[in-house]
Structures are given as C-alpha cells and as structure tokens.
Amino acid sequence: MIHLPKEETKLMVAVHGWSGILLGLLLYAVVITGMAAVFAVEIGEWSAGHVETRSAFERSIDQPVRALGASTPEKYHEGVDIFEIGDHNLGVFFHHHDLDASGAPISRGIYYQLDRDGRVASAQEGTGEEVFGPRNDDALSSFLVDTHVRLHVPNPWGLLLTGILGLAMLVAAISGLLIHRHLLKDIFTLRRKAHPVLVDRDRHSVAGSWSLPFAFILAFTGSFFSFYGTVGVPIVAMSAFGGDQQALSDAVFGNPGTPNPTPRAIGNLDRIAADAIKRSGDAPTYMSIENFGRADATVTTYLHPKAGDIAPVTLLYNGATAQFVQEKPSIGTKPSTGGTLVAIMSPLHFGDFAGVFSKAVWFGLGFAMCYVTLTGLRLWLARRVERMRSLDWLERTVTVVGFGLPLGLLGAAVGFLVTMPLGTAVFWTPTAFLAASAAAIVAGIAVPTHAMLSRGLQIAIALLLVALPLVRLITGGPGWPTALAAGQPSIMAVDLAMLLSGGWLLWRLIGQRRKPLVPHTPALQPAE
C-alpha cells in the first residue's frame, strides 16, 4: 500500500520486529486481560452469582447517605462519591481533597460499603488508593482489570509500564502499515499448504491488516490512560498552573460558582436520581456531590450515553434544592473540542457505549489483537528457529505464555468460584492464577516436543472452559432458571459462551486430523 524506499522499509521491519519481540509477551498479557475485561461487569455478575438487576439508584439512596453524612466528620463533607458495588449495592466515599508528599492531589476520607438492606457492612478510613481494593465478591473482575491496567506492578511504575506497551503497540501498528506493500491485495489471502514462515506471515498480516484501525485506537487511548495521570497532568500543571495540580483539576472538572458555606441540609437525592432516570431513561452509573451540607452544594450524575452517542451524559443539580440545573459536558463547563476528545477516550477504549452489542464487537477486536501479537511472535521465531536451534527455548516460552496466560486466567476463575463462598477469594484468586501458570511453565520444561506442549495446553484450556460452568453450579452459584427468573442474563450467557468455545476447541483439537505440511521454497518479499 505504501511503498517506502528499500532502506527505510528494512528499518521499519527491524523496528516492527524488535519492538514486537522485546515487548510482545508483556503486551500479550495486557491485550488478553483487556479482552476479558471488556466483560468485567458480566464476569463479575457470573462469578459472584449476582441476580439483582435493579440499580442501587433505583432504590432509596437518600436515607442511607443522609445517615452516613450525620455520622461522618465534617472535614470529609467536601466531596461525596456514590456508586454501585457488588450486587447493585451502595458504595459511598465521603472525602476531602488533599495533596500527598509529592504534591499530587489525592482524596482522603471514609469509604462505606453498604449491604442490600442498606446497613453499613464496612467503613474504612484512608486515601482513595488505600480504601478501594478488591472485595471478596469482585476479586475475579478486579484481578483481571488490575492485571490489564498495571500488570500488578505498583503505581506509578505499573502504569508507566503499560503506557510504554501501548506506545509499542502504536509503533507496531504504524510500522506494520508502512511495511506491508500489498496490504489490500493480500487481505483475504491465507495460504495453508506453504512453508511455515509464509503460513505464519499470512496469518499475522491478514489479522493485523483488518484490525489496523482499532489497533491504532486502542493503543493510543490505552497509552493516554496510562500516561495522563502519572506524567501528563503533573507536567501540564507545572507549566500552566505553576505546579498546582488541584487548580488544573478544578479548571477541567470543577463547577464554577460563588462559594456559600452557609450550612444547609442536602436536597432529596432520591428526587435527583428519579429526575435523572426520567431524563435519560436509564439509572445513573455514578453520583458526585460537592460541598455536602452547604448552601452551594452541587450534585452531578453520570449516565450512559444517549442512543447514537458514545460519551456519557452528565446532569448537574443544585445540591440544596435538588433542582435540575443543566446538562453539561463530562469535561469542561461548556461543550468544547478538548472536552469532547477526553470524553470519548473511555468509550473508544472500553467499548461499553452501547451495552452488549458494542462490548461483543470490542471483545472480538481484542481477540484479533491477541492473535496478531501471538502470530507476530511466532513469525519472528519461525524465520529464525530453523537456523538457530538455540532459540528453541524462546519458541517454548512463547507457547507457554501464549496458552499459559488464558489457562492461568481460567485457573483464577476456578480459584475464585471455590473460595468466594468461604470469604477468602481476594487471596486465592491471584494465587490460583499463579498455580495454573506455574503448571504451564512446568509443562513447558517437561513436555518433550513443542507440538505436544502446544496441543496439551490447548486441551487443558478447552477442558477448563467446559468445566467452569459446572464448578460455578457446584460451589453454590445460581442455576439458569433462577438467574432467568431474576432477569439476569449474564450468568447464562457467560456459561454458554464457555461451553460453546470449550466444546469447539475440543472438537478442533481431538476431532480433526492434522494435515502434513509440504515444504516449499519460501518466496519471501523484500520486507522479510
């Protein structure tokens, strides 16, 4: 498609290949957990057997929040965040804004977790970083998301790492486009009876070519998320606000108005929630109160996007009177280019703007990205393994990581299902992941041939997929009739997805016969 001169093409091939091989395995971990995390909410509902379908905002929140306000120190009334936790229960974080030792803005306060009867199940005091950790019933989805966002490396290093991986993916996508001279001509060609290098090359370039626009979008938005808080905001705040990150945050997110510290009870939050539901047709996903208990209190509700849009809807209310003030953009006080750009970063990355339809597409795209990453690694190896036996270990490593990671994630799911009823899921979910991964590594060392290793790991994945719905039932999860009666489709849907994909994989591996490869003289393009 783009014909670069020979020297430049060779350089781009080197850039593409080396960024891929050095960071490919880590990038694969980020991409595969990202793919699974698209359905984090559904996986959470499936794994914890959540059958409540009404949003917490459709039940009374005013009474509980008012009662919590009365028993919370006034210094923490600067901001109140209200959101859903667990099985559509209420989480409330009373906090004030503070600066940590390095001058970065943090929130410090008390985080209340309520049970389904509105009673306080837990109250923890501390910073946002400290109090928002995985719970027993969301340990699996938390594990997935945390692996994806920072590979379990502590902040800010974990975020910087995934940010760099995002940039590597961006470089790989752009250099891939520059290398491939006949991108459109080759886009349907998958040679099967050919030299392994050509077979891998076709697999990699067909998947990569089709998914190119999304590789670009996901890499770009992903690295934005990793870098904006760790590097971007401190630096822009330094340049534009003399280092005052809170001032930057107020400029971008704040609601300007004349301060009025006169004490005044907060308006009826149920009225606000009902009004938001009426205006948008859907329950809020988040509610944020500024200056709780003061005359200048404001309440902002965040809702799913309107049909056809991808950015969330944000409604602003007068906190003291509970009157609707205006619909405002998510970022900034008026619609703007910058505000819109930031507001679409999330929907573009998560694919959650149109419920299950967009999520299904994003899941498929995530799968394509995993495929591109793995086939790229295999291609790099296939070109070299024939003349360098010493790379056998790398070939095995790619297979162990490639299949071991999904095996580990499925192992984590088993660990979660077994230990959630015992209340120890937060520890056992990552531990089960490590155990399953260790098993894959041991197989990588012990199994005699690479072909047997690859096949064995895939069979293990297929077996676990098929077994998981059964494990879920045995450990006390709701059956399909119960879930359907409660109007909760996720449980049956995830069960079915696992049974079908596991079954198909088993059929492919065991049912079909392998065809012998006919070696040809490879006709490689100059770009190889």
Next chain:
Amino acid sequence: MLAAAAILFSLVMILLLWRGDPKRRRTTGLRDGADTSARRRLLVIATLLPGVLLAFAGDSAAFLIWLGSCVIAGWLAAQIQGPGAAR
C-alpha cells in the same frame, strides 16, 4: 434497526469481496472467476457506504459498531477455506 441493516449490508459486500479476491483465488488454485478492478472498486464503495451514511447521520455509536463488525467479518471471511485445489 437502520444500524443493523447497514452492518448486514456491508457484511454481504465483504463476503462478495472475499469470493472474488484475485490473489486468494490464485493461491487456492482457482484459475478464473476473479473480480475485475472495476467490480472490486464498486464493491469497496458499496461496503463503505453504510458507514459513511451512519457517520453523516451523527450516529457515532452505530458507526463504531459497524466499523468493528466489518473488521471482524473481514478477518473471519479470510478464514473460510472455500473450494480450491490446494487446501
């Protein structure tokens, strides 16, 4: 729904593009039956048209779902083995 119809239409166009793809047919031993360049250009335009219409209608959600569906469909279509001597 309009968006669903748009997506379905593009998917059919992608299948037609797959069927007549010259290089694919060459590598699977099908001597003739490949599309002419004029027909390919027409099919590509037909494939992209629903997306352009969705974008102009301001339906960014549908546009993104359309784009993603086309990507997945194209990739899946390429997996189809189809009739041919060298399998």
Next chain:
Amino acid sequence: MSPTTRKWTRIGFAGPGAIIVAVVTMAGMALWLPGGAAGIDNIVLPLVLVPLIWALLFFHACLDRKLARVVAISIGLLVLHGGLVAHKFLDRPASTQEAHP
C-alpha cells in the same frame, strides 16, 4: 559526518530525543494553544495528543532521509516550547497561575 555518527544521531533523536521533545512540547503547548469554548483545550489537548506527538517524532527521526532536518525540527520544537515554559517560570515565579482567564 561518518555513517556511525549519523546512525547514533538518528537513534538518539528517535529514542530519548523523541521522548524529551514530546514531553517538553506537551508542556509548552499548554501555553500557546487557545482555551477553546470551555477554556480547557490548551490543558487537555496536549495531554491527549502527546502519544501521537511522540509517534510522529519517532517515525520522522527514523524515516526522514535528511538527518539535518530531523535535528533541526526536534531542536526547534525543544527550544521553542522549552523557551515558553522557562519564560513563564522566570516571569512569574509565584505558585498558582491560570494560563488563560
């Protein structure tokens, strides 16, 4: 310039150079971009665009045949935006300042 020097110059500008110039450009852009309808464009646009700026600098350093041009553009951007930031600091050392009212 010997081929080895040229190669390392290019690697320098594509590697650490691109990162430094991208970050300094991001900081400096906050000072000259217009605020836009909500007065925040100059803050958020550099934040959003910095991965793209880095990628552009990286690929330019790799692909532009004229190494002199690569050096000129990178150093030019660095000096311009670094200068803007330094000027802001030297002019008004007090802590809280808004870039655009």
